[in-house]
Structures are given as C-alpha cells and as structure tokens.
Amino acid sequence: MNLECSDPSLWKEALSSYSTRIQSLDKPNLISLDHFYCNQLPPILHQRNPNPYITTTELSTLMQWKLTRGKWRPRLLDFVSSLDEVLVKSTSQKAFQSLPDVSKAVSELTVLKGVGPATASAILAAYAPDLAPFMSDEAMEAALGNSKDYSLKQYLLFADKLQTKAKELSSEDDTFTPSDVERALWSVAVGAKINPSKTSKRKRKS
Structure with a gap:
C-alpha cells in the first residue's frame, strides 16, 4: 500500500495492525517503549501548558523508541542522553511554541x-x-520513494504529503492524522517484510 491508495477501510486495517507489527518485531523493550511514546508521552507534554517542553530523560527514552523501531545508532542515544536539562527544556518550549510552523519547529x-x-x-x-x-x-x-535523505526540505515534503492524505481519508465519522498515516504505512512495510509472499513486490526506487 502506498499514498495512492484511497480506500479508508484499507488504511484503517493497516493502522489497526500497528501494535501487532510492533510485537512481531520481537525487539527488546520495544513494546514498552512504544507504549511510552504513543500513550504516555503525549498527555505528559500537554499537561505542561502553557509552555510545554520535553525533558532530557523523556528525549532519551523517545530516542530509544526511535532507534529500536528503526535502525540502531547508539551514538545518537549517547548524544541526547548527555544533553543539558535546561537547554532541552528551553529548546523544546521554543519548538512547540513555533507550531503550526513545522519548519521552524524542526529547526x-x-x-x-x-x-x-x-x-x-x-x-x-x-x-x-x-x-x-x-x-x-x-x-x-x-x-x-526513498528514505536516504534526512534533510528538513525532505521532511517538509513528506509531512505535506501525509497531511494531504490524512485530510483525504478523514470524514465526519473518522479522523485520520498525519501520524495515523505514518503508522499505517509503517505497519504495511513491516508486514511485507514478515510475509513477503503476501505482498506484491513494488520495484524500489533509489
């Protein structure tokens, strides 16, 4: 499944398989890390109004989640774990206050x-x-079509496409967020790796 798919039921099915896919990876601590990232961290951040921020410890756990769900790069974890608490707090406050300007927030x-x-x-x-x-x-x-470019420019293109797809899939009864779209796409990709015979292999673009 890619962004061209416009059947909301297929997207819902892919999204609902997310937790199963997390479990299927069988990676140490990933289930608890994903629970923290998806269910615990969001309300913690929102409770810190009017100036929400993230702590160094929370950022370190978020990084563990990111690296465990994706590619393991231990040096990144070392970097964020040793960041100054005051700096992380003030920087994340500025970023959250920059929204809805995603470009500024990332910068x-x-x-x-x-x-x-x-x-x-x-x-x-x-x-x-x-x-x-x-x-x-x-x-x-x-x-x-590629995941090698981690630039801000590439991210803004990516975010725009997922925002557009989320609006397209949303209705009065169901709301899709760009994050829902990301999890659905991730679930399909992981499912294809687990059961390659069940998925038509699309030619990878470099």
Missing part, C-alpha cells in the same frame, strides 16, 4: 546535539500528531 530542535530532522519529527509528532508525522524510513519510502 529549533535540531540545534540539539544528536537531534536531526527525523528525531525532531518524533518529538513534534508526540505533541502534535495532527501536524507533524514521524519521519520513519518505511513511511518515507512509501511516500517519497
């Missing part, structure tokens, strides 16, 4: 060592899933 966050556009997108997606989807390799591949 604010990427001043932190170890935080590139992909990690910045994960922080923003936890706070504003209706605006900023996480820049996962699997969803990037499905939306743009």
